[in-house]
Amino acid sequence: MTEQNAVASSNGAGRVSRPVDAEVAEGSRTRASVLTAKDLKTDQEVRWCPGCGDYAILAAVQSFLPELGIPREKYAFISGIGCSSRFPYYLNTYGMHSIHGRAPGIATGLAVSRPDLSVWVVTGDGDALSIGGNHLIHALRRNVNLKILLFNNRIYGLTKGQFSPTSEFGKVTKTSPLGSIDYPFNPLSLAIGAGATFAARTLASDRAHLTSVLRAAAAHQGAAFIEIYQNCEIFNDRAFDLLTKPESRGEWTVELTAGQPLRFGPGGTSAVVHDPDGFGLATKKNVADDDPGVIIHDPTRPDPSYAFALSRLGDDDPRLTPIGVLRDVELPTYEELMTHQVAGAEEAAKADLAKLFAGNDSWVVAPGGTHPRD
Amino acid sequence: MVKQIQQVDQVVIRFAGDSGDGMQLTGERFTAQTAALGNNLSTLPNYPSEIRAPSGTIAGVSSYQLKFADHDVLTAGDPPDVLVAMNPAALKANLHDLRPGAIIIVNVDEFSRRGLSKAGYASNPLEDQSLESFDLHAVPITSLTVSSLTGIDVTRKEGERAKNMFALGLLSWMYQRPVEPTITYLEQKFAKKPLIAQANQAAFRAGYNYGETTELFAVAYEVAPATVAPGRYRSISGNVATSYGLLAGARQAGLRLFVGSYPITPATDILHDLVRHKRFGVTTFQAEDEIAGVCSAIGASFGGAMGVTTTSGPGLSLKSEAIGLAVTLELPLVIVNVQRGGPSTGLPTKTEQADLLQAMYGRNGEAPVAVLAARSPADCFDTALEAVRIATTYRTPVIMLTDGNLANGSEPWRIPDLDELPDFPVTFTTEPNGPDGTFLPFLRDPETLARPWAIPGTPGLEHRIGGLEKLDGAGTVSHDPDNHDLMVRTRAAKVAAIERTIPLLEVDDPPGPDGETARTLVLGWGSSYGPVAAACRRMRRQGATVAHAHLRHLNPFPRNTADVLRSYDKVIVPELNLGQLARLLRAEYLVDVVSYTQVRGLPFRADELVEALTEVIGR
Numbered sequence: 001m002t003e004q005n006a007v008a009s010s011n012g013a014g015r016v017s018r019p020v021d022a023e024v025a026e027g028s029r030t031r032a033s034v035l036t037a038k039d040l041k042t043d044q045e046v047r048w049c050p051g052c053g054d055y056a057i058l059a060a061v062q063s064f065l066p067e068l069g070i071p072r073e074k075y076a077f078i079s080g081i082g083c084s085s086r087f088p089y090y091l092n093t094y095g096m097h098s099i100h101g102r103a104p105g106i107a108t109g110l111a112v113s114r115p116d117l118s119v120w121v122v123t124g125d126g127d128a129l130s131i132g133g134n135h136l137i138h139a140l141r142r143n144v145n146l147k148i149l150l151f152n153n154r155i156y157g158l159t160k161g162q163f164s165p166t167s168e169f170g171k172v173t174k175t176s177p178l179g180s181i182d183y184p185f186n187p188l189s190l191a192i193g194a195g196a197t198f199a200a201r202t203l204a205s206d207r208a209h210l211t212s213v214l215r216a217a218a219a220h221q222g223a224a225f226i227e228i229y230q231n232c233e234i235f236n237d238r239a240f241d242l243l244t245k246p247e248s249r250g251e252w253t254v255e256l257t258a259g260q261p262l263r264f265g266p267g268g269t270s271a272v273v274h275d276p277d278g279f280g281l282a283t284k285k286n287v288a289d290d291d292p293g294v295i296i297h298d299p300t301r302p303d304p305s306y307a308f309a310l311s312r313l314g315d316d317d318p319r320l321t322p323i324g325v326l327r328d329v330e331l332p333t334y335e336e337l338m339t340h341q342v343a344g345a346e347e348a349a350k351a352d353l354a355k356l357f358a359g360n361d362s363w364v365v366a367p368g369g370t371h372p373r374d
Numbered sequence: 375m376v377k378q379i380q381q382v383d384q385v386v387i388r389f390a391g392d393s394g395d396g397m398q399l400t401g402e403r404f405t406a407q408t409a410a411l412g413n414n415l416s417t418l419p420n421y422p423s424e425i426r427a428p429s430g431t432i433a434g435v436s437s438y439q440l441k442f443a444d445h446d447v448l449t450a451g452d453p454p455d456v457l458v459a460m461n462p463a464a465l466k467a468n469l470h471d472l473r474p475g476a477i478i479i480v481n482v483d484e485f486s487r488r489g490l491s492k493a494g495y496a497s498n499p500l501e502d503q504s505l506e507s508f509d510l511h512a513v514p515i516t517s518l519t520v521s522s523l524t525g526i527d528v529t530r531k532e533g534e535r536a537k538n539m540f541a542l543g544l545l546s547w548m549y550q551r552p553v554e555p556t557i558t559y560l561e562q563k564f565a566k567k568p569l570i571a572q573a574n575q576a577a578f579r580a581g582y583n584y585g586e587t588t589e590l591f592a593v594a595y596e597v598a599p600a601t602v603a604p605g606r607y608r609s610i611s612g613n614v615a616t617s618y619g620l621l622a623g624a625r626q627a628g629l630r631l632f633v634g635s636y637p638i639t640p641a642t643d644i645l646h647d648l649v650r651h652k653r654f655g656v657t658t659f660q661a662e663d664e665i666a667g668v669c670s671a672i673g674a675s676f677g678g679a680m681g682v683t684t685t686s687g688p689g690l691s692l693k694s695e696a697i698g699l700a701v702t703l704e705l706p707l708v709i710v711n712v713q714r715g716g717p718s719t720g721l722p723t724k725t726e727q728a729d730l731l732q733a734m735y736g737r738n739g740e741a742p743v744a745v746l747a748a749r750s751p752a753d754c755f756d757t758a759l760e761a762v763r764i765a766t767t768y769r770t771p772v773i774m775l776t777d778g779n780l781a782n783g784s785e786p787w788r789i790p791d792l793d794e795l796p797d798f799p800v801t802f803t804t805e806p807n808g809p810d811g812t813f814l815p816f817l818r819d820p821e822t823l824a825r826p827w828a829i830p831g832t833p834g835l836e837h838r839i840g841g842l843e844k845l846d847g848a849g850t851v852s853h854d855p856d857n858h859d860l861m862v863r864t865r866a867a868k869v870a871a872i873e874r875t876i877p878l879l880e881v882d883d884p885p886g887p888d889g890e891t892a893r894t895l896v897l898g899w900g901s902s903y904g905p906v907a908a909a910c911r912r913m914r915r916q917g918a919t920v921a922h923a924h925l926r927h928l929n930p931f932p933r934n935t936a937d938v939l940r941s942y943d944k945v946i947v948p949e950l951n952l953g954q955l956a957r958l959l960r961a962e963y964l965v966d967v968v969s970y971t972q973v974r975g976l977p978f979r980a981d982e983l984v985e986a987l988t989e990v991i992g993r
Contacts, residue, residue, distance in 0.1 A: 042838070044850060073833045078673070081841075088838050089851065094830035096676060097840025098669070099699050105666035109673025109681065110830070113632045113657055117677070117830050135669075138662035338657065345652035353625060353654065357618055357789050362608040363410065 035072055037062040042092045048083060053204035053230035054151060058090055060210045061149075065093075068218055070118050077120045078107040080127040083158050084151035084230075087122040101132025104139035107146050108334075115335040118218075121148040126156050129165040129185050137194035142334040143222040147214075150187060150227050151204070155236035173235075188311035191225040192304050192327055198224035199307060200325040204231065205244045209323065216325050222333045242319050254283075254313060256324025261294045263287070264320070271295070272313065280309030283320055299328040378593050379550070384443035385597055386452050387545060389538075390468045391460030391481075392429050393422055393436040396538040401438025403542055403559065407551040409609045409786060412599030413442040416750075416904065418450035418977065419782045423639065423722040430484075430492035435467040444598040448911075449904030450783060451977040456548075458541050460484065460515070462493035474507040479544070481537065483516035511591070513584070515540050522580035528573045536577035543581025550596050553582060603788060610787040612751035612780035613643035616684075616710055619758025620644075621654055622792075623708075624680045626759065627766045628799045632679040634659040634670030636689065639722040640778040641712035644684045664692035668709065672696060675705040676839075678802060678829035680762060684710040687729050688719065690773075691736070697771050698737040701865065703839050704816070704825045706765035710758070713777040713900075715975045724975030725779035727900050728951035733773040734929055734958065740862045742869040744768070745929040747775040749903035752787035754780060757926060763798045764872055769824045775928075777950075779977045780901045803828040803835065808847075813837055815849040823868035870930050879923055879932040882910070886919030894991050895942040897967070899925040899955050902978055906948055909983035916984075918991065928955070931962065939965045946970055946990050948978060 040062040048054045065075065075093035079085035081100035088095030094117075098106050103121045111119040121139075128136045128150050139146055155173070156162040162175040166187060170179040191199045198220040202213040210228065217224035229240045242248045254264050254272060262272035265285070271294040275282035287294060299307070307327035314321030387404070391397045398419055408415050418439040427434030441450045456477040459465035461484040472478070485500055499505055500512055519537040520530065539560070546553060557575055564571035585591050610618075624631035633656065635645045649658045657679070661667040664685055671681030685693065690711045700707040713729045715721025733745045744764045748757035754776055761774040803826035808814040813835040816825050828835040837849060845852035846860055883892050898906040903924050910922040923938060925931065939945055939959065945967040947956040953969035960967060970986050972978060 071833065073831055073836055076676075076830045089840070093836050095838040095840075096673075096703070097838065097842060098672075099695055099841055102665060102669045102696065105661065105669030106673035106676070108666070109632060109634055109659065109670030109675075110677045111673075112659060112670070113630065113674040113679045114677040114830065134662055135666055138666065342652045342655065342657060346655065351653045351655070353621060354789075354792050356621075356651065356654075357608075358606065359608045361406065361409075362606050362789060363412070364606050365412070365602050365604050367604040 035066040037066065039072060040065060040092050042090055044089050046090050047086065049234050051231075051233035052083070053153065053232070054084060054087070056204045056207060057149070057151065057210065057228060057230065058087065060207050061214065062091065064211050064214050067215075068118070074116065075118050075120065076107075076110055077122055078103045078110065079122040080124075080132055081158070082124040082127045082156075083153075083232075084122055084124040085127060101127050101130070102135060103127070104132065104135035104144075104146065104148070108139055108142070108144050111144055111146055112335055112338055115145070115339055119146050121146050123148065123150050125150065125152045125154060125164045125166040125187070129187060129190070133165075137190070140191055140223050140225060141195040143195075143197050143331050144334045145222055147217050147224045148226065150225070151230045152187060152227050153230045153232035153236055154184075154239050155232050157232045157235050161235035186311055186315075187227045188225075188326060189308060191227075192308045192311055195304070196225045196327065197222045197329050197331050198325070199311070199327040200225070201227045201229070201321070201323055203229045203240065203244055203323065205240075213325065216328065220328055222331055243321055243323070248319050252319040254320055254322040256297050256299070256310070256322050256326060258297055258299055258325070260297055262297050263294065272310075275309075280305070281313060283313065283317075299325045302329060380593050380595050382595050382597055383445065384441060384447070385456070385549065385595060386439065386441040386450070386454045387456045387458070387549075388437055388439040388454040388468060388471075389458045389541065389545075390435055390437040390464035391458075391538070392463070393424070393427055393434045394429060395436070395460045396535070397436045397438050397460070400538045400542045401440060403556050404545060404551065405440050405609060405784065406559070407546060407555055408440070408442045408549075409607075410552060410555055411597075413597050414445065414447045414600035414602060415440055415442040415609075415785060416447045416450035417441075417784045418779065420976075421723055428492075430461055430463055430489055432463045432467050432493060435464050437464070437468060442597055444600050446600060446602065447785070447904075448908040449977065449980055451905055451979050452981060453979065456545070458545065460537070460541065462489050462495055462499070465499065466493050466495065472508065475509060477509045477511065478505065479511045479513055479541070481515035481541075482512040483514045485512075513544070518580060518584060519577045522576050523573050526569060526572050526576060528569050532570060533573055536574045539574045539578040540581035540584075543578040543583075544585045545581075546578075547582045547585030548591060548594055550594055553579070602786070605788040607786045607788055609784050610752055610755075611643070611782060611784040612748065612754040612776050613641070613712070613782070614647050615752055615754035615787060616748075616758045616774075616776060616781075617644050617647035617651075619755040620648070620680075620682055620708070620762065621651060621656065622755070622790075622795055623759045623762025624656075625654075625792075626795055626797055626799075627680060627762055629678070629680040629766070631656045631682065632659070632671060632674035633657070633682045633684065634661050634667040634674070635684045636661050636664045636667045638664070638686045638689050640714055640781045641684045641686045641689070641710065643781065644710060644712070664689040665696060668693040668696040668700075668707075671707055672700050672703070672705060675700075675707055676703075676830070678827070680706060680708070680766065682708045682710065684712070686712045686714050686722070687716045687732070690729060690732060694736050695738070697743065697773075698739065698741045699841050700771040701737070701741040701743060702841055702844070704769045704865070704868075705827075706769055707771040708758075708761045708765050709771060709773045710761075711773055711775050712781045713775060715973070721975045723778060725777045725901065725977060726950050726973060726975060727775075727777060727902070728954065728973065729775065730899075730928065730951065730954040731957070733775060740866060742866050742929065744770055744772040744869060744872055744927075745775065746772060746926055747900040747928055748780055749900065749924055749926065751780050751783050751785045753903075755787065755790075759795065760926070763796065766800050767798055767824065767875070768822055768868060768872055769827060770869060775900060777901050800827065802832070804832055806834060814847045815839060816844055817847050818864070818868075823864060823871055873927075873930040873933045876927045876930070876932055878934045879925065879938050881921050881923040881938055882907075883921035884914070886914075887917065890919050892919045892921040893943040895921045895923060895938070895945045896987060897923050897925065897939075897945055897947050897955075897959075899928060899949070902948055902950065905978035905980045905983055908980035909978075909987055912980060912984050913988060918988065920987070920991070925955070928958070936963050939963050939967070944968060944991065946987060948983060948986075950978070
């Protein structure tokens with residue numbers, strides 16, 4: 001495969017396949033070696049509100065992309081509608097600011113027909129989970145090789161402050177003056193339920209963590225879903241304070257590191273264990289250092305129940321919201337399967353359009369008269 | 375015994391039965407036999423939207439009509455000369471289309487009390503003289519079929535299911551069709567079930583022999599081969615011709631074809647056909663919904679493929695916003711809309727031409743697209759090819775309209791030589807076009823007003839496009855009032871400029887018997903071509919002088935359209951809607967056209983049109 005290798009390789013340009021010719025690829029390799037964050041800035045004035053979390057995500061992405069070694073022209077960033085979806089205008093790659101909720105559909109068409117590209121989707125909680133919910137789940141279940149960045153600020157910002165599908169129950173907004181009676185989506189539960197092969201959560205305010213999750217997503221072959229908690233200073237300020245302020249975060253956040261025990265709290269005395277009363281996971285205080293019941297994090301577990309259970313951990317106490325890669329499993333990508341079928345068919349029969357048109361049941365009419373079929 | 379064989383110039387046959395009786399297959403086989411004989415033909419399948427409506431009821435009746443002749447056939451939609459009714463419901467549902475004297479062959483075995491009551495008959499029409507004005511033949515088709523299978527080890531139920539082949543055999547004798555192709559066909563179709571193949575072959579032969587030996591049928595008919603343009607021909611349906619036209623279009627543009635579609639009647643067969651052609655580099659994507667279908671095609675076009683989506687009316691409604699996006703992105707996109715009866719779910723399996731205004735205007739803002747319509751099943755090939763030419767040359771969405779009648783109908787198609795197809799190779803932009811090595815994605819070609827198409831993967835031409843209004847040239851976001859005014863007018867001018875590369879509107883306007891010129895023009899579009907042309911011919915035979923023209927390009931119109939319209943005292947526009955083309959023509963050209971419309975889910979009948987047009991001309 002092409003794109004997968006390109007994304008996975010960290011020490012050089014990605015391999016290039018059709019339909020761009022080799023000459024173009026040669027040129028791009030030279031350029032890729034010197035790609036810097038500055039090369040990825042555009043001449044467009046960035047117009048998010050002062051203090052918006054989107055600035056931090058843009059800066060992190062611009063700094064991170066050069067380390068993949070992929071030439072700039074091989075990236076395509078596709079977005080929908082909303083504050084987050086202005087993102088492609090500020091990133092000097094190929095990009096499209098499309099229509100509300102449809103970015104996964106457009107990106108799927110692009111990725112399937114151009115497996116040599118690195119295709120990213122930038123979306124928000126309203127764009128991806130409300131108007132575009134259908135496209136999101138289908139892109140995930142097909143395992144299209146898209147890196148989907150969902151900026152979750154739990155509010156409609158561009159339309160000036162209405163509750164979104166991730167707003168908490170009871171939230172007072174302009175369209176819910178008595179409090180929202182909508183139960184919110186948990187985006188990771190949704191993604192994992194839809195069959196996502198990669199699902200992670202990170203914070204716009206934690207550049208190092210955000211970058212590490214982007215790196216893991218880029219290395220993943222297939223659809224990667226990344227929920228990024230992002231503060232909207234104007235309409236939903238401090239929504240994630242519990243997770244971002246040092247006093248709560250340092251001790252309580254459940255940090256997911258592959259191969260490490262899921263311990264948290266003061267001195268790591270709390271831990272994630274099997275739920276003795278249910279089917280999922282639970283948290284437990286005062287856990288002994290050698291307690292064998294402490295879960296060792298393994299995002300590659302084939303059974304999605306584990307990642308799903310992880311995604312629900314913060315339901316009762318938002319401080320315990322897990323941060324990191326919940327799920328990262330291998331499955332052939334949609335492009336691989338599609339390319340394989342097309343290539344197989346191309347090999348199987350010499351493409352003879354005239355023969356196809358003639359079919360098996362044709363007849364010849366001679367000049368000046370008629371003949372039965374020959 | 376030697377029977378009389380009578381020469382006739384044309385015949386219309388309708389096979390009707392329960393939707394489980396295999397009437398479509400029967401009709402298709404008769405069509406294949408007829409094409410092999412060199413007759414010209416046209417077909418009209420008609421089936422219920424339920425896969426299995428209650429058996430024996432009117433709702434469950436499926437039919438297949440074909441007309442074949444020794445001259446070029448323009449329409450299948452005339453009253454049948456022969457109706458084959460496999461049960462009482464099929465008789466009742468189709469009787470009103472017959473003229474006195476028509477031949478009716480009924481399967482009398484199904485005319486039991488139960489069968490009659492399911493069809494809503496209070497008394498048996500075979501016995502109550504209500505069919506006196508017809509040439510009625512009551513044939514025990516089911517029992518004759520079963521008794522012809524003696525010695526073949528099939529169940530009674532399996533045996534009864536071969537009754538459609540008995541009917542086909544009988545009609546094959548009546549019209550002197552060749553037997554061998556169907557025998558071979560059945561052998562191949564049921565290669566894995568040799569007993570079923572034998573049963574069907576035996577029933578088919580029994581039907582043929584029944585015609586030859588019984589005294590019920592005194593006359594067999596013969597239709598001479600038609601004289602047509604030389605070349606290699608095959609029979610083709612509109613949906614398959616559309617598929618082939620898209621393949622040919624992508625070839626002539628030098629692009630890979632990407633088709634993103636969601637299943638919808640009656641368009642799905644286009645997707646069914648294209649999925650089988652991956653060897654031509656076609657990528658097909660069965661999307662999660664209509665919106666994702668068109669969006670994936672837009673994404674593919676952004677990446678340098680020829681993005682196509684296929685649908686029917688309700689799907690076109692869902693795609694509206696995305697088509698608007700493609701308008702402002704100025705990317706090639708072909709949307710095939712196989713029209714069906716509307717509004718809403720409407721009549722999914724019936725035909726209508728009522729999406730013209732939706733195609734023209736069904737988007738927010740000033741969002742012009744090119745609109746084309748095919749005139750016949752085989753013409754779907756040329757129209758699809760033309761749609762790809764316009765989409766790629768002008769970087770614009772093109773809506774191609776066909777309809778249920780064209781989609782499922784079939785006719786002989788002169789197979790084109792690939793070398794005679796028009797070339798319109800696409801050149802992607804690979805070099806900067808602005809000052810200081812910059813790239814201006816909306817710097818236009820002065821001739822076509824098309825913008826450069828620079829695809830991802832091209833170094834140095836990285837750019838962003840989107841649904842927000844773009845600055846002329848640079849393509850960056852702009853809210854400037856004058857720029858918006860310029861861009862709206864430029865996009866409109868670009869679509870209008872397509873008229874320079876489309877053919878003029880041709881008028882079929884032969885002088886009358888005494889050299890007089892026509893004062894009335896009949897102007898049609900889409901699938902009404904056949905019946906309208908046939909009606910005009912008949913009127914001329916009756917001594918009338920009438921001109922006929924037909925529009926393929928509906929936006930923009932051919933550049934001589936105004937001149938043509940103003941050359942006649944009266945312009946009549948027949949359409950299967952409430953006057954949509956008439957409205958466009960009046961608005962565009964201030965010509966007071968006369969609108970003649972029907973919305974019955976069926977094509978026009980030439981004989982009805984003759985009556986209606988004669989009445990309007992006489993006013």
